[in-house]
Amino acid sequence: MLHGIRLEYFLILATLMFFVGVYGFLTRKNLITMLMSIELILNAVNINFVAFNKFLFPDKLEGHFFALIVIAVAAAEAAVAIAIIINIYRHFSNINVENVDEMKY
Amino acid sequence: MEINELMFVIIGAVIILFSIFTVTSRRILRAAAFLLFVLVATAGLYFWLEYQFLAAVQITLYAGGIVVLIIFSILLTSNVGEKIDKVETKKVIFSALAAIAGAILCITTILQQQFQATDALAQEVNMKVIGKSLLNYGENGYALPFEVISVLLLAAMVAAIVIAKKSKTS
């Protein structure tokens, strides 16, 4: 209990955010919006880490640091993803994910 | 209702609402802006949990770095004024079903679980502790993940440059 808020509330919030991200990932056609959905998913995970840390192990800092590291990974991922998206744009002149199906061969 | 509870509810509502806007908005630049709101609200959540450093990183890196990067690339690749085409209903239904089913599954699981809270004293999280932990390789030290993530960042930067660079032939 922290100011009358239970851990479950955090987890439910993170879950909802996560699945909104999933929904976005599945429906958006634009690669950049898909990337944004992925950021949402990562953020949801971060909230989980932090909440667990705060509620269950307040004397340690694992969750805190892992959230930091996830942020760093997200930054790296965003950089690479955007590089790829720009390359795709050069190739197809748009960034519609449905055009990028040549990997099946 | 205490102010703290109210704060949490407001922040949570903002996060959910703007998340949904982010994935449904048909104007791409607005979606990016909504994402920014979500990220800032998340930072607020971290403040609420008294992790000031994490909240600061969230704002600077996510809100200041990634979202700006995304907005740049949107400007580079998309016609900003144009609305994105509507998604097919079939796809929306199936994706929504999957997402809702997943959410229900997770939430029921969470609610069934009994979390054992400890009454250990909360560790104070100030800059000094964080700095020492990051460079400490003993117990409660994170030198190894820190180094690994720095190498990863370097690699990602090199990769981004190599990928985005125009090839000489084309």
Next chain:
Amino acid sequence: MGDFNFSYCVWIPLIPLFSFLILGLFGNKFKEKLTGILGTLALGIIFALSLYTAYEYFFVHGLVNGTYQKIIAINVTWLQFTDKLHINMGVLLDPISVMMLVVVTTVSFMVHLYSIGYMKGERGVERYFAFLSLFTFSMLGLVIATNIFQMYIFWELVGVSSYLLIGFYYQKPSAVAASKKAFIVTRFADLGFLIGILILSFITGTFDFITLTDPAGEAIHRGAEIGFMGMSVMTWAMLLIFMGGAGKSAMFPLHIWLPDAMEGPTPVSALIHAATMVVAGVYLVARLFPIFHFSAQPALNIIAYVGGFTSLFAAVIACTQLDIKRVLAFSTLSQIGYMMLALGVSGYGSHDGLGFMASNFHLFTHAMFKALLFLGAGAIIHAVHSNYMNEMGGLRKHLPITHATFLIACLTIAGLYPLSGFFSKDEILAAAFHKDKLLFAVEYCVAGLTAFYMFRLYFVVFWGKDTQYHHKPHEAPFTMTIPLMFLAIASVFAGFIPFSELVTSDSIPFEGEIDWMIAIPSIAVGLLGILIAMIMYRKENNYPARMAATLKYLYRWSFNKFYIDEIYLFITKKIIFRYIARPVAWFDRHMVDGTMNGIAGMTNVISFRIRGLQSGQLQKYGFVFITGALALALVFIYLWTK
């Protein structure tokens, strides 16, 4: 048996096999001459080995207590299927196999030697010698087989090598057609052989020749009492086996492939289609003779009549043919008919087994003089570059050695005393006389006809009109004349080998004598045939034409080989192809292929559908991944609890 070790005999078939492998694999790297010499050398070695074996067997170690032993020199289990069912490979020495060893290696050696000269300058000489070696290997393997399955394997190998050799001039369509015909006809007959083997071994429970042919053993009498369609099962089995033998030995009505097989090189005809392969059928019957005699007497009678009919039928056709090799081919048919007949009329045990002895005797002498005739014909063709005797004449001045040896061979086949043909033919006639007077009379006619057609050939080719040739015919090189002379000597003196003391039905020697009451008329008939031929063909005249006009229909039928080929064509094309092959083809195309195509099509359609999953659409993959992950979570958290 003594303690003499005959196991070296395994080299007799193996050396030609190695020779085949070496020539076949590396032959094109050797000089043309070297290939011939290598092949001939290999054959020379096994020729010597065979003679040595024959000497050791017949005169030193074979005869124990007045009986020739059946010696298993070597025996290896080759394929072990179950405890009882296994196929062996080995070397069996008994009088007939040793005799056949000598026949095969002698003729094969002579033919190899002869081929060096005959095939000079042809394309693919190394291939030719490789095939010859393969044939020799297969034939020797057949001869020394210890069990009927080994025999069958080599039997088929012989068929294959015969096919390869007939089709040696593969650029000539007629040669290709002939090789196909030979293969298909003999293969068809071998089907009967295989079924016969299966029935026989099913009844007796063994493949082994010694167990099978032991007259005192029980294997031989089994199955005699099981009746099937009026005859015992054993009789049916033996008839089917004889069908295989008839196919290889070109007995009527399976004889049609042999005349066409003359498309092969002439030495091949001498080796395969005169002396060795075509007597495989005779050898087969001789090998299984005790079974025929004790358990399948009706089959033996059929053999006698088939043999008798074939000999007459072929002799009549031989009188009108113009291609000299075809005359010899039909003559071969006729002589093999003789041998079959002799086996058919033979009894078992010393004097009753006269026919058996005579058959093998004739096989031996016939191999010598028929090989000589074919090689002589080869020398003629080599000199004149034609197969047709109406393009020849007066060759005695140009080819003195060939002429002399050919004359000897003709006299031998006509059965004049004291040449070898006389002795063996006389024994056959004597055997037939004791058993069946009708067959005896037929054989007298055939003897006369034989003398007539052989001397017709002889006079037309060497006397007759003086033909102008494009270039002067010349005598063959000495590699060709040496075999001719050797075989001529063998033909003359082979008759003095006391066969009745060497090769008999029950392996017990007996004293043979010449029945002059039969021999003198047979010489007379032979002389009569020669005389008629001499009158008609010695000088160019119009007797032959008048004769042909008088016997118009007979002549025409004989000239066209009694239209047997046409009947076969009619049956296959008009009946089998139309009413059997076509429905079968339809069934195959629509039902069998249809099923297969249906399966393939279904797979195609399904895979076409499934391919949609591998669309390359990232979001579809994502959807499947997420639902899959959720399903797994559901299963592991809620459904799979203990």
